[in-house]
Amino acid sequence: MINYKQEQAKPIGVFDSGIGGLTVVRALIKRLPHENIVYFGDTARVPYGSKSPQTVREYADEDTAFLIGKNVKMIVIACNTVSSVAIDVVQKRAKIPVVGVIVPGAKAASEATRNNRIGVIGTVGTIKSNAYTNAIRLENATATVTAQACPLFVPLAEEGWIEHKATELIAKEYLFPLKLAKIDTLVLGCTHYPILSETISAVLGGEITLIDSGEATAKEVERLLIEQQLKNASTHKANLQFYVSDIPHKFTEIGERFLGQTLGRVRQATL
Numbered sequence: 283m284i285n286y287k288q289e290q291a292k293p294i295g296v297f298d299s300g301i302g303g304l305t306v307v308r309a310l311i312k313r314l315p316h317e318n319i320v321y322f323g324d325t326a327r328v329p330y331g332s333k334s335p336q337t338v339r340e341y342a343d344e345d346t347a348f349l350i351g352k353n354v355k356m357i358v359i360a361c362n363t364v365s366s367v368a369i370d371v372v373q374k375r376a377k378i379p380v381v382g383v384i385v386p387g388a389k390a391a392s393e394a395t396r397n398n399r400i401g402v403i404g405t406v407g408t409i410k411s412n413a414y415t416n417a418i419r420l421e422n423a424t425a426t427v428t429a430q431a432c433p434l435f436v437p438l439a440e441e442g443w444i445e446h447k448a449t450e451l452i453a454k455e456y457l458f459p460l461k462l463a464k465i466d467t468l469v470l471g472c473t474h475y476p477i478l479s480e481t482i483s484a485v486l487g488g489e490i491t492l493i494d495s496g497e498a499t500a501k502e503v504e505r506l507l508i509e510q511q512l513k514n515a516s517t518h519k520a521n522l523q524f525y526v527s528d529i530p531h532k533f534t535e536i537g538e539r540f541l542g543q544t545l546g547r548v549r550q551a552t553l
Contacts (some may be wrong), residue, residue, distance in 0.1 A: 295354030302473030303360030331405025387495030404471030
C-alpha cells in the first residue's frame with residue numbers, strides 16, 4: 283500500500299549542466315513554496331550545449347542516477363539541451379515522473395501567439411536539435427517558427443552584464459532575424475536567458491511576449507504533482523539542497539543572482 287504522505291514529502295530532483303537551471307528552481311519555489319528540492323549542477327562538464335548528443339546522453343544518465351540516489355519523487359530536467367536530445371534516457375533510468383523544459387515552453391508559446399509567428403532562442407545544441415520547432419508545430423501546425431542560436435548570452439548572464447552596452451549590441455545582432463520574421467512571441471530556450479529578459483525585450487520591442495520555459499515547466503510540475511497525488515501537503519519551509527560537480531564557491535557566487543535568494547551550503551558531489 284502506498285503511503286502518500288511519505289511519497290509527498292520526498293524532494294523534487296532538478297538537474298542542469300551548471301548554474302542556469304537555478305532559474306527553473308526559482309520558478310518552482312515561487313509556484314510550489316513547500317516542495318523540497320535537490321538540485322544538481324554538473325559544473326565540471328558545463329556547457330552541454332556544444333557537446334555531441336551522445337555525450338549529452340551519457341551525462342544525463344549519470345546526472346539522473348545521482349538524483350535517484352537522493353530518493354526524489356520526480357525529476358525536472360532544467361537543461362534545454364538534455365530536454366532536446368536525452369529526455370528518453372532520463373525517463374528510462376528514473377522510472378518516476380520526468381518533466382523537461384521543451385514541451386511546457388512550446389505549449390505556452392503556442393497559447394500566447396496572436397499572429398502564429400514564434401521565435402526560439404537557445405544554445406547551438408538546442409537549436410540544432412529542432413526540438414522546440416517540432417514541439418511547437420505539434421501544438422500548432424500552422425505556426426511559423428524562427429530559431430536562432432545565441433551562445434554568447436550564457437557568459438554574459440554569468441558575468442552579470444545585464445544592462446551592459448556589449449549585451450545590447452550582441453542582442454541586436456542575434457535578434458535581428460527574429461525582428462525581420464515579425465514574431466510576436468519568443469521562447470527563451472535556455473535557462474540563462476531570463477536573466478537578460480529586459481535587454482531582449484528592449485531590443486525586440488515591448489509588444490513581444492517572452493516565454494520563460496522555467497515558469498511554464500513549474501506550472502506543468504504542479505499539474506503532474508496534483509494528478510499523481512504527489513504534491514507536498516506540508517506547510518513547513520521547504521528544504522533546498524544544492525550539489526555541484528566542481529567549484530562550489532563559484533557556483534554560490536553566481537548562483538544567487540540566478541536563484542534570487544541565498545543558496546546556503548553548496549556541496550560537491552561525486553558522480
